[in-house]
Amino acid sequence: MMVCEFKPGLEGIPAAESSISNVDGQNGILEYRGIRIEDLASQSTFLETAYLLIWGELPKKEELAEFEHEVLYHRRIKYRIRDMMKCFPESGHPMDALQASAAALGLFYSRRDLHNPIYIRDAVVRLLATIPTMVAAFQLMRKGNDPVRPRDDLDYAANFLYMLSEEEPDPLAARIIDVCLILHAEHTMNASTFSARVTASTLTDPYAVVASAVGTLGGTLHGGANEEVIQMLEDIGSMENVRPYVENCLATKAKIMGFGHRVYKVKDPRATILQNLAEQLFAKFGHDKYYDIAQELELIVEEKLGHKGIYPNVDFYSGLVYKKLGIPTDLFTPVFAIARVAGWLAHWKEQLAENRIFRPTQVYNGRQHLPYTPIDQR
Numbered sequence: 492m493m494v495c496e497f498k499p500g501l502e503g504i505p506a507a508e509s510s511i512s513n514v515d516g517q518n519g520i521l522e523y524r525g526i527r528i529e530d531l532a533s534q535s536t537f538l539e540t541a542y543l544l545i546w547g548e549l550p551k552k553e554e555l556a557e558f559e560h561e562v563l564y565h566r567r568i569k570y571r572i573r574d575m576m577k578c579f580p581e582s583g584h585p586m587d588a589l590q591a592s593a594a595a596l597g598l599f600y601s602r603r604d605l606h607n608p609i610y611i612r613d614a615v616v617r618l619l620a621t622i623p624t625m626v627a628a629f630q631l632m633r634k635g636n637d638p639v640r641p642r643d644d645l646d647y648a649a650n651f652l653y654m655l656s657e658e659e660p661d662p663l664a665a666r667i668i669d670v671c672l673i674l675h676a677e678h679t680m681n682a683s684t685f686s687a688r689v690t691a692s693t694l695t696d697p698y699a700v701v702a703s704a705v706g707t708l709g710g711t712l713h714g715g716a717n718e719e720v721i722q723m724l725e726d727i728g729s730m731e732n733v734r735p736y737v738e739n740c741l742a743t744k745a746k747i748m749g750f751g752h753r754v755y756k757v758k759d760p761r762a763t764i765l766q767n768l769a770e771q772l773f774a775k776f777g778h779d780k781y782y783d784i785a786q787e788l789e790l791i792v793e794e795k796l797g798h799k800g801i802y803p804n805v806d807f808y809s810g811l812v813y814k815k816l817g818i819p820t821d822l823f824t825p826v827f828a829i830a831r832v833a834g835w836l837a838h839w840k841e842q843l844a845e846n847r848i849f850r851p852t853q854v855y856n857g858r859q860h861l862p863y864t865p866i867d868q869r
């Protein structure tokens with residue numbers, strides 16, 4: 492057997508062959524199924540992009556209409572799931588609530604017919620349709636309110652905003668959320684996607700696949716950086732403090748949140764799109780001083796760290812956008828999860844098509860051949 496060098500975090504080791512998305516980190520290019528993220532953000536919708544990711548092609552007009560219709564009519568969650576969610580502690584993190592609720596779907600749809608395209612499509616529709624309802628339901632329930640029913644006259648993103656706030660969604664706000672979902676829908680072999688593929692490779696059900704990926708996304712090293720960006724901007728507090736803050740970070744070797752990326756060595760294309768969305772939001776709903784601080788921070792970090800390829804990543808402007816849209820900070824990662832369900836399902840389907848169960852090896856560095864010591868002699 493070939494002995495390979497151990498790489499912590501499997502850095503640089505391909506875990507799959509995939510045709511879903513591609514990143515060119517030197518040139519700041521992200522493509523889903525070969526289509527640039529900028530084109531999708533400006534011309535597509537989240538559901539169309541999800542279809543592209545999962546089935547590999549942009550849908551024709553009738554295909555998209557049918558898919559949208561199916562998702563629209565599966566947005567309600569079973570009352571037993573709502574009742575289960577009502578028992579969750581209010582202080583629990585919404586990602587934990589989402590993980591438990593996604594896993595619970597598997598109890599209701601326990602048939603596993605993984606070779607049947609109709610089963611695959613039904614699971615895709617059900618997960619895309621119900622995950623936003625679950626996120627919004629937990630948000631209302633933890634405030635002591637009943638969740639609201641999805642509204643059939645609203646599209647995917649507008650309905651999500653409505654279910655969160657119980658208010659008529661603003662069309663620009665809804666479009667901006669939809670674009671945010673497009674931007675977060677997929678990003679090659681990251682930790683949660685790997686988790687999804689490992690779970691998928693055991694031929695378990697898709698609800699377990701998504702639940703395991705949600706659990707993985709919940710960690711601060713993966714989904715949580717945009718929350719920390721908001722905290723950092725609030726800590727900086729004023730324009731005069733930006734330069735001393737950066738200098739202090741450099742002197743103490745502290746990471747500046749929302750900057751740097753393992754793959755991108757230029758500005759993340761999603762950050763550029765999000766910055767543009769933030770500007771549209773502030774133009775319509777009022778200025779945010781933290782946006783000025785963020786822009787100043789970007790300039791100074793570029794001046795100091797640009798030579799190392801440290802530029803804003805996707806998390807730098809997304810928190811500002813979500814905050815302006817009234818989304819509570821601890822829902823930033825669940826919103827990310829709503830989007831990433833599309834990518835996880837695309838990888839689930841791709842994994843099933845050429846499945847081999849993941850069974851890596853290890854480098855054993857423990858003791859060997861010890862005698863068993865009876866308990867009274869230890």
Ligand SMILES: CC(C)(COP(=O)(O)OP(=O)(O)OC[C@H]1O[C@@H](n2cnc3c(N)ncnc32)[C@H](O)[C@@H]1OP(=O)(O)O)[C@@H](O)C(=O)NCCC(=O)NCCS
Binds near residue numbers: 716751754804805806
């Ligand atoms: C994303 C991240 C983990 C990538 O890390 P990585 O590829 O392992 O890069 P490294 O941590 O090895 O950093 C390489 C160099 O850039 C510096 N660097 C990287 N990100 C930095 C940041 N955000 N602020 C300041 N310096 C940074 C490192 O200090 C290191 O400098 P050195 O070579 O002088 O030691 C890292 O940039 C980071 O922690 N960023 C902040 C958190 C964040 O925004 N995460 C969301 C990612 S989408």
